[in-house]
Amino acid sequence: MNYNGGNTTGFASPAGDNLEGRIDLAAMLDLSRPSRYPVRVAGDALASRGIFAGDILIADAASPPAHGKVAVVMLNGAVLVGQLAYRQQQWWLASGVEGTAPIAVAGDDAEIWAVVTGLIRTQV
Amino acid sequence: MPVFALIDGNSFYCSAERAFAPELRGVPLVVLSNNDGCAIARTTEAKALGIKMGEPWHLALRRPACKQVEWRSSNYPLYGDMSRRMYEVLAARVPQVEPYSIDEMFLDLTGLPDLENFCRRLRDDVRRLAKIPTCVGIGPTKTIAKLANRIAKDDYTLHGVCDLRDPATRATCYAQSPLSMVWGIGGKTAEKLNKLGITSIADFVRLAPEQVRELLTVTGARVQAELRGQSCIPLTLMPPPRQAIAVTRSFGRLVTSWGELREAVAAFATRAAEKLRTDGLQAGHLSVFAHTNPHNGDAWYSASRAAQIEPTADTLTLITEAVRLLRTIWRPNFRYFKAGIMLGDFAPAQKQSRLFSTRDAVKSARAMAALDAVNARFGSGTLRPAATGMIKTWAGRQARHSPRYTTRAEEMLIAKAF
Numbered sequence: 001m002n003y004n005g006g007n008t009t010g011f012a013s014p015a016g017d018n019l020e021g022r023i024d025l026a027a028m029l030d031l032s033r034p035s036r037y038p039v040r041v042a043g044d045a046l047a048s049r050g051i052f053a054g055d056i057l058i059a060d061a062a063s064p065p066a067h068g069k070v071a072v073v074m075l076n077g078a079v080l081v082g083q084l085a086y087r088q089q090q091w092w093l094a095s096g097v098e099g100t101a102p103i104a105v106a107g108d109d110a111e112i113w114a115v116v117t118g119l120i121r122t123q124v
Numbered sequence: 125m126p127v128f129a130l131i132d133g134n135s136f137y138c139s140a141e142r143a144f145a146p147e148l149r150g151v152p153l154v155v156l157s158n159n160d161g162c163a164i165a166r167t168t169e170a171k172a173l174g175i176k177m178g179e180p181w182h183l184a185l186r187r188p189a190c191k192q193v194e195w196r197s198s199n200y201p202l203y204g205d206m207s208r209r210m211y212e213v214l215a216a217r218v219p220q221v222e223p224y225s226i227d228e229m230f231l232d233l234t235g236l237p238d239l240e241n242f243c244r245r246l247r248d249d250v251r252r253l254a255k256i257p258t259c260v261g262i263g264p265t266k267t268i269a270k271l272a273n274r275i276a277k278d279d280y281t282l283h284g285v286c287d288l289r290d291p292a293t294r295a296t297c298y299a300q301s302p303l304s305m306v307w308g309i310g311g312k313t314a315e316k317l318n319k320l321g322i323t324s325i326a327d328f329v330r331l332a333p334e335q336v337r338e339l340l341t342v343t344g345a346r347v348q349a350e351l352r353g354q355s356c357i358p359l360t361l362m363p364p365p366r367q368a369i370a371v372t373r374s375f376g377r378l379v380t381s382w383g384e385l386r387e388a389v390a391a392f393a394t395r396a397a398e399k400l401r402t403d404g405l406q407a408g409h410l411s412v413f414a415h416t417n418p419h420n421g422d423a424w425y426s427a428s429r430a431a432q433i434e435p436t437a438d439t440l441t442l443i444t445e446a447v448r449l450l451r452t453i454w455r456p457n458f459r460y461f462k463a464g465i466m467l468g469d470f471a472p473a474q475k476q477s478r479l480f481s482t483r484d485a486v487k488s489a490r491a492m493a494a495l496d497a498v499n500a501r502f503g504s505g506t507l508r509p510a511a512t513g514m515i516k517t518w519a520g521r522q523a524r525h526s527p528r529y530t531t532r533a534e535e536m537l538i539a540k541a542f
Contacts, residue, residue, distance in 0.1 A: 033212075034208070034209035034210075034211075034212035034213050034253055034254055035209075035213070035253040035254075037529070037530060037537065038530070038533075038537075039536060039537045039538070039539050040536040040538045040539070041538075041539060042539065042540050043540050043541040044541060045540075045541035046542070051541060053541070056536065057539070061252055061253045062252075062253055072537075072539050074146040074149075075146070076146075077146050077147040077149075078146065078147075078540065079144075079146060079537060079538065079540065080539060080540050080541075080542045081539035081540070081541055081542065082541070082542035093542055095542050096541065096542065100542075103542075108150070109146065109149060109150065111146075
């Protein structure tokens with residue numbers, strides 16, 4: 001039988017009228033939204049932001065870019081993830097590694113592709 | 125007055141590839157058909173090199189200019205998902221959306237103010253959220269919206285939006301545009317009318333409706349009425365019921381053995397049965413065909429066989445029936461180039477066994493539900509009949525298949541931490 005905590009055979013379950021669905025993580029992450037894309041992280045350069053190689057980012061193209069947010073950026077033919085900074089009237093990608101200079105997100109081949117809104121780590 | 129728009133993705137398959145691959149931006153790119161046979165999507169850079177729609181790729185590669193062109197095998201799981209995203213972005217902003225094809229959607233914009241700006245915002249949103257650049261055509265009928273879309277695509281000074289609601293603008297455009305640009309006027313029809321001196325859209329619109337009906341039947345008369353601004357074709361919000369399901373492929377490598385051909389046809393039957401069950405149908409008619417390559421100088425052999433069957437949507441039953449038919453047309457010593465199966469005579473799936481049924485419908489339905497559930501959860505083809513083969517030597521060439529970025533966990537877009 002398919003027992004759900006309510007459908008007991010002998011004594012009626014006191015929980016019977018108060019059963020709820022289990023927490024649905026997929027629904028919380030809402031990946032079916034047309035603007036949301038899962039993105040896998042390569043490299044540990046963002047370890048200082050708590051983002052490690054193999055993590056799955058929820059990147060939302062509908063979320064507006066803002067100073068300090070982590071974003072997926074397409075820049076000069078590469079797909080990068082880093083921290084956004086807004087300075088001198090333009091966007092920069094700041095590195096998570098100390099001493100690495102930020103790069104300007106500017107030019108023909110530059111796009112803030114999506115802002116990271118969540119993270120999944122399946123192995124801790 | 126109704127207002128329609130047609131929004132379509134620019135070089136849709138190429139744009140879907142570029143969405144995830146910045147190294148493909150700004151370079152000539154084509155996407156090839158199944159088997160990497162022909163160019164079926166081209167970026168403007170590739171069109172500029174003279175690559176034609178449907179051009180066999182091995183011929184194009186002989187031209188030195190085409191050697192630098194990037195190419196990809198078709199990645200339909202990705203294109204289907206990107207099309208879904210485009211539809212959902214539109215459906216959240218527009219009262220009604222008709223997904224006409226994988227890359228074209230008709231919109232009902234009746235009563236919306238400031239349409240040109242609205243459409244520019246729509247384009248921006250689809251570009252930003254669904255990652256697909258588009259063009260929009262606006263008009264009082266679907267036929268005019270489709271024509272406007274075509275003009276928006278050809279004339280880059282319009283910045284992607286062309287509005288043909290104004291009759292005066294339309295008149296100018298009709299006088300300058302060949303009739304063959306019109307949706308619903310095929311090449312043969314245009315040729316026939318050209319011989320009568322009717323070459324521009326304006327020439328065609330000027331004809332008396334009775335004359336058009338005489339020349340082109342009621343279908344042509346409807347096209348003319350639509351071009352005159354009289355809306356005859358409403359939005360279709362439900363796909364038409366299926367009349368037939370066909371699964372056919374040309375082989376990546378010519379097939380000579382019975383075993384390989386049988387495996388291929390079993391795989392086609394498996395796919396056809398999945399489509400049947402998605403639509404909640406059973407098929408009562410099955411046909412199978414196979415033929416050699418008509419172009420490579422091989423001995424020509426082509427045969428097909430059809431049969432009525434007890435209505436079913438069971439993969440294993442359909443494989444058995446398909447292989448039984450295939451055996452009757454199989455001849456050794458030929459190099460088979462293409463094969464396929466077709467299902468027809470559809471009826472809604474039955475939950476109970478029929479009177480005089482030779483099979484257990486309940487057991488079959490449960491087995492198929494389990495099969496579909498496993499494949500839905502773990503990916504298409506995870507669980508499949510052994511008859512479809514493990515190695516698939518007959519399968520199409522797909523030498524440069526990009527990752528299925530949005531439908532397979534192990535093929536996600538990879539971003540390098542900076």
